[in-house]
Amino acid sequence: MPGWLDVLLRSIGLFIVVFVLTRALGKKHPAKVTPFRFIIYTVLAVITALTVLNVVNLGFGLIALTVWFLLPFTAEHLATRSKWAHDLIYGRETVVIQHGKVLEENLRQARVNGEELLSELRNKNVFNLADVEFAVLETTGDLNVLLKSEKTPVTPYDLGRQVAPRPEPQTVILDGNILNEQLAALGLNRHWLKEQLEGTGVLLDNVFIGQVDAVGELYLDLFDDALPNPKPQVKEMLYATLEKAQAALTTFSLETEDEAAKNMYSEYAGKLQEQLDILKPHLLH
Amino acid sequence: MTTASKLKQTLAGLKSSQATLKDYAEKARHDEAKAAFQEAHEVVGSIVQGMEERVSRIEFEEPQFKG
Numbered sequence: 001m002p003g004w005l006d007v008l009l010r011s012i013g014l015f016i017v018v019f020v021l022t023r024a025l026g027k028k029h030p031a032k033v034t035p036f037r038f039i040i041y042t043v044l045a046v047i048t049a050l051t052v053l054n055v056v057n058l059g060f061g062l063i064a065l066t067v068w069f070l071l072p073f074t075a076e077h078l079a080t081r082s083k084w085a086h087d088l089i090y091g092r093e094t095v096v097i098q099h100g101k102v103l104e105e106n107l108r109q110a111r112v113n114g115e116e117l118l119s120e121l122r123n124k125n126v127f128n129l130a131d132v133e134f135a136v137l138e139t140t141g142d143l144n145v146l147l148k149s150e151k152t153p154v155t156p157y158d159l160g161r162q163v164a165p166r167p168e169p170q171t172v173i174l175d176g177n178i179l180n181e182q183l184a185a186l187g188l189n190r191h192w193l194k195e196q197l198e199g200t201g202v203l204l205d206n207v208f209i210g211q212v213d214a215v216g217e218l219y220l221d222l223f224d225d226a227l228p229n230p231k232p233q234v235k236e237m238l239y240a241t242l243e244k245a246q247a248a249l250t251t252f253s254l255e256t257e258d259e260a261a262k263n264m265y266s267e268y269a270g271k272l273q274e275q276l277d278i279l280k281p282h283l284l285h
Numbered sequence: 286m287t288t289a290s291k292l293k294q295t296l297a298g299l300k301s302s303q304a305t306l307k308d309y310a311e312k313a314r315h316d317e318a319k320a321a322f323q324e325a326h327e328v329v330g331s332i333v334q335g336m337e338e339r340v341s342r343i344e345f346e347e348p349q350f351k352g
Contacts, residue, residue, distance in 0.1 A: 164321075167314045186314070216312030238305050241298045242329075248295040249332075261339060268332045275325045282318055 003054075010052045017062075018048050021069050026076070034090055034139050040072045090139045097135035100148065110137050121145060164281040166214045173210030173220070186212055193218070215282070235283040239276070246272040289343050296336050303329045 001009075021044065028037060044065065051061030079086040094110045096103055096117065107117060118129070120143035126132060134146040156163040170182040178190055196218045197204060209221040217234060246269055253265035303326060310322035 165315045165317055187312075214314060214318070215309055234305065238302055238309075241302050245295050245299050245302070248291065252292070252295075264335055264339065268335065271328050272332065275328050278321050279325055282321055 007052065007054065010054070010058065014048050014052050014061075017065065018044070021065070025069070025073060032140055032142065035141070036089065037072070040068065043068050093139060094137045095134070096137050096143070097132050097145075100130075100133055102129070106137075112137065117143075162281055164214075169211045169213045169219075171209060171211050172218075173204070173207045176205045176207055176223075178204070186216070188212070188216070239279065239283045242272060242276055242279070246276060289340060289347075292336065292340050292343070296333065296340065299329055299333050299336070303333060 025040075033041075047056070047061055047064045047068065050056045051058060051065075056064075075085075075089050079089050094106050096107050096110065096112070102114075102117070107113070112120075121127070121129065121132065121135070124143065124145045126145055126147065131147050131151040132145055133148040136144050138144060170186055172179050172182050172186075172188075172193060178193060180190070183189060183193060193210075194204075197207075197220075200218075200220065202220060202222065206222050206224060207220050208223050211219045213219065215235060249265050249269040249272060253262050253269060256262050256265065306322050306326040306329060310319055310326055313319040313322055
């Protein structure tokens with residue numbers, strides 16, 4: 001077989017093999033893996049490269065690849081089954097800051113000095129050591145930080161504010177194509193979607209991305225960036241209409257001379273205000 | 286006596302809100318949201334009913350406001 005054909009076939013073949021292997025080995029991003037895994041990836045890469053370029057006999061290359069795939073695969077499989085195996089293979093996380101105090105012993109064992117610790121903290125946007133409640137050095141070498149409660153950003157829970165639960169939006173249009181699975185997940189169909197599109201006067205072909213939010217409102221991003229995006233405002237308008245009605249009812253109760261009507265209007269104004277307060281977190285974000 | 290036209294305007298706004306609330310109640314994905322919209326729909330519904338009665342009484346008593 002001519003040399004170039006040999007290389008071509010090896011390249012294509014090994015490309016497919018490597019693709020299958022890395023899919024089988026799982027989802028960890030190369031930047032964020034333990035040193036163990038990183039070396040595995042590197043060795044697999046080098047073996048593949050050398051085999052493709054005929055530096056190594058094809059058979060030997062494949063044997064090496066198989067071993068270097070099977071051993072880590074088995075090791076990881078064992079690690080997920082047994083905690084002991086997991087600790088052996090990956091090591092354990094080291095707590096480096098606890099109750100706001102740096103645990104120097106643990107730092108020393110992890111071979112991290114003060115300067116490196118501060119640098120890692122800055123990586124997580126923490127400039128004041130005083131702000132840290134707890135920090136742990138993961139097996140990947142990454143530092144994860146828990147800030148002291150008064151330094152943690154405020155959540156609606158802290159403010160005692162009622163916030164409506166917000167389920168994830170679904171993407172229903174991508175590149176001008178309708179995604180039926182996602183539509184069905186929302187309990188909607190193509191007919192509804194076409195109606196919505198007609199309502200905004202936009203053609204399906206002009207839509208790059210279309211998302212449906214928690215309340216069932218469609219947001220469109222168009223291919224033509226010169227065209228202004230149609231802005232969905234139904235929720236805000238609904239809230240505004242109800243607000244206006246509530247104000248009107250209050251006015252009516254003041255203006256009318258009829259006692260019964262006065263009471264009726266004032267009762268309605270009150271009820272509507274109650275509903276407005278309940279609906280606010282759902283309609284306005 | 287409040288102007289019937291202002292009443293009718295408010296009534297129209299409430300009716301369209303009623304329909305939108307029903308729509309949201311059906312589309313909502315969380316039970317909490319569904320319940321909130323459904324209740325609002327019902328409250329607005331009862332207000333609409335009460336106001337419609339009031340408007341027809343006014344029209345009966347003061348026929349010049351009809352229409």
